[in-house]
Amino acid sequence: MSESHFESGDKLVAEFLEHLRADRAASIYTQRNYAQALTEFSRWFREERNQAPVWAELQRDDFRGYLRFLGRNKLSRAATRLRFSALRSFHKFLIRRGALKISPIKNIALPKLEKRLPRFLTAAQMLDLLKAPSKELDQIKKAADKPVPETPFLRDIAILETVYSCGLRVSELCGLKAEDIIWAEQTLRVRGKGRKERLAPIGAPALESIRHYWSKLPSMPCGAMPAFQADEQRLTPMYPRLLQMRLKRYLEIAQLDPRLTPHKLRHSYATHLLDAGADLRSVQELLGHAHLVTTQVYTHLTTERLKRAYDQAHPRA
Secondary structure, X not given: OOHHHOOOOOHHHHHHHHHHHHOOOOOHHXXXXXXXXXXXXXXXXXXXXXXXXXXXXXXXXXXXXXXXXHHHOOOOHHHHHHHHHHHHHHXXXXXXXXXXXXXXXXXXXXXXXXXXXXXXXXXXXXXXXXHHHHHHHHHHHHHOOOOOOOHHHHHHHHHHHHHHHHOOXXXXXXXXXXXXXXXXXXXXXXXOHHHOEEEEXXXXXXXXXXXXXXXXXXXXXXXXXXXXXXXXXXXEEOOHHHHHHHHHHHHHHOOOOOOOOOHHHHHHHXXXXXXXXXXXXXXXXXXXXXXXXXXXXXXXXXXXXXXXXXXXXXXXX
């Protein structure tokens, strides 16, 4: 994101966003959310004080005032914390640059997040979803009076199989290259958050679906070519919005909630592993979580299900 996106006086913000992109390899979502958060704070400050913020001169009370403003506008706790996460990261950047000595945001009490368990599909629902692209292709073929292009559906089968097999984030799936698939070892080289790489096991059904999809392309993907293509003629990699639209369609075909996002497939992957007896540390590594506490939310899901099973089955529950 270029400096021209910001008004004069926001050069530091532009440099911070470039730092996120170039040095920290932050996802496009992080870059977008942080840019929006900093822009919103700047807009609020100008309306309150009739001037642009001079970042090195802001005080704790400025941010407390902003927090009260967000509360009056009934912003959710998660949205409030996201905005302050952006502001906190920006001020750490300013400290490293020598523009500040201490952060005025440090130790400001933020509203605690509501405890919400991740939504996920059951194993049976997941199987229905995996079958949905083939089901739609068959329906279209029956209704069509001319040949139907199969490649988009074969690609979507391979994508769903891969996401579920490996628990990938959307950005990881879209960034996957042909050379990242290590066929002999049945693993993927996954580029996660902050340029961290990990090796993820991939199941035989997912590998076979990729082989089948690739065999129908004009040329076999290799090297740095995208593993999943949005446009096979221009070799454009799959992108999040298209993935979301295709998933919505397949959820409807499988008679599942079309509001479920691609990330819910990752939740399903983690939950099913834990249900089958995988240990938490292993699931943490498979998901590419930096901290175990991020993975622990899934244990609540499995614990709740165990409690329900106990209540239903035990004669003295």
